[in-house]
Amino acid sequence: xxxxxxxxxxxxxxxxxxxxxxxxxxxxxxxxxxxxxxxxxxxxxxxxxxxxxxxxxxxxxxxxxxxxxxxxxxxxxxxxxxxxxxxxxxxxxxxxxxxxxxxxxxxxxxxxxxxxxxxxxxxxxxxxxxxxxxxxxxxxxxxxxxxxxxxxxxxxxxxxxxxxxxxxxxxxxxxxxxxxxxxxxxxxxxxxxxxxxxxxxxxxxxxxxxxxxxxxxxxxxxxxxxxxxxxxx
Numbered sequence: 001x002x003x004x005x006x007x008x009x010x011x012x013x014x015x016x017x018x019x020x021x022x023x024x025x026x027x028x029x030x031x032x033x034x035x036x037x038x039x040x041x042x043x044x045x046x047x048x049x050x051x052x053x054x055x056x057x058x059x060x061x062x063x064x065x066x067x068x069x070x071x072x073x074x075x076x077x078x079x080x081x082x083x084x085x086x087x088x089x090x091x092x093x094x095x096x097x098x099x100x101x102x103x104x105x106x107x108x109x110x111x112x113x114x115x116x117x118x119x120x121x122x123x124x125x126x127x128x129x130x131x132x133x134x135x136x137x138x139x140x141x142x143x144x145x146x147x148x149x150x151x152x153x154x155x156x157x158x159x160x161x162x163x164x165x166x167x168x169x170x171x172x173x174x175x176x177x178x179x180x181x182x183x184x185x186x187x188x189x190x191x192x193x194x195x196x197x198x199x200x201x202x203x204x205x206x207x208x209x210x211x212x213x214x215x216x217x218x219x220x221x222x223x224x225x226x227x228x229x230x231x232x233x
Contacts, residue, residue, distance in 0.1 A: 008033070008203050011042040011172065011182035012118070014101045017077040017088060020126045022181035022193050023118070024084060033203060039114065041105050042172055042180045043098035045165075046156075052166045058173040080193065089129030096133040099165060103155035104138050106164045111147050120145065 010026065013019045019042075027034045045053060045060055053060060065073075074090070081088045101121055108117035120141050125132045132138065139153035155161045175184055183190040183199040190199040 006186055007038050008036065008199070009038040009040055009175065009184040011040045011175070011177040011180055011184075013042045013180040014105070014118070014121050014125065014132060015043065015093075015096075015098055016180045017073070017081075017126060018193050019180040020122050021077070021080055021084065021086075022196055023122060024086065025193070025196060027119075030200065033200065036203075037183075039118070040171060040177075041102045041168055042177055042182065043102040045169055046097050046099055049099060049162070049165060049169060052162070053169045053173075056166060056170060058170045060169065060173065061178045086127070088126050091125050091129045091131055093131070093133065096131075097156060098133065099156040099162075100135060100153075101132040101138060102168075103158070103161045103165050104142075104152040106161050107152050107155050107158075108142075108145070108147055113145050113147055116145055117141065117147075 010022075012023055026037075044062065050060065077088055105114060105117055105121075108114050121132055124130045124137060124141060130137055135153040138155075139149040142149045142152040151158070175182075176189065177184075179191055181191075181193060181196070183195070185199060185202045188202055190196070190202070
């Protein structure tokens with residue numbers, strides 16, 4: 001049976017430092033792949049999104065991170081970032097609602113500025129150490145990019161964007177994307193920064209990259225571990 005979706009997919013999280021590092025490697029070193037993959041946001045749903053997901057028959061895996069694991073990730077990310085010529089800044093998350101930055105991505109995507117939004121939000125969080133769940137921060141980024149400030153800052157309150165978010169959560173569940181960065185090519189899945197070279201080999205050995213696509217499209221709803229070194233939630 002042929003794979004259902006032959007277009008390579010990149011599940012990215014604006015929260016995750018490993019996702020940030022994978023993003024930099026993808027866009028800085030392999031722009032032709034970055035232009036061809038489907039960019040799919042991944043985030044931990046809030047209580048409302050969880051209820052919507054469960055009602056639609058979906059699920060979201062979650063494993064709480066131990067203190068030892070958290071301290072290891074701080075050390076590991078700093079090491080990997082410095083190897084890439086980057087110096088991470090560590091944001092402090094206070095009662096974060098991850099729909100705020102991730103649903104704003106869909107609004108930026110609709111305005112044709114999705115890629116620029118991702119780039120700037122990663123800079124704000126991981127190079128400036130700022131709170132991307134603060135609506136004022138999102139409004140500031142929107143203003144910098146010439147996007148509607150109120151729309152992006154209040155994306156989590158928009159019913160249509162909540163539905164878009166539900167479709168994204170269902171797609172994550174369908175693909176089995178249990179952490180980030182997570183890459184999919186055909187039937188093959190690759191989790192973590194350390195699996196990125198294998199993903200590149202898979203897409204380059206498949207007869208060339210498919211045409212770039214925009215995801216997710218509007219349409220009817222389908223029925224229906226935080227990670228380790230190199231991959232996290």
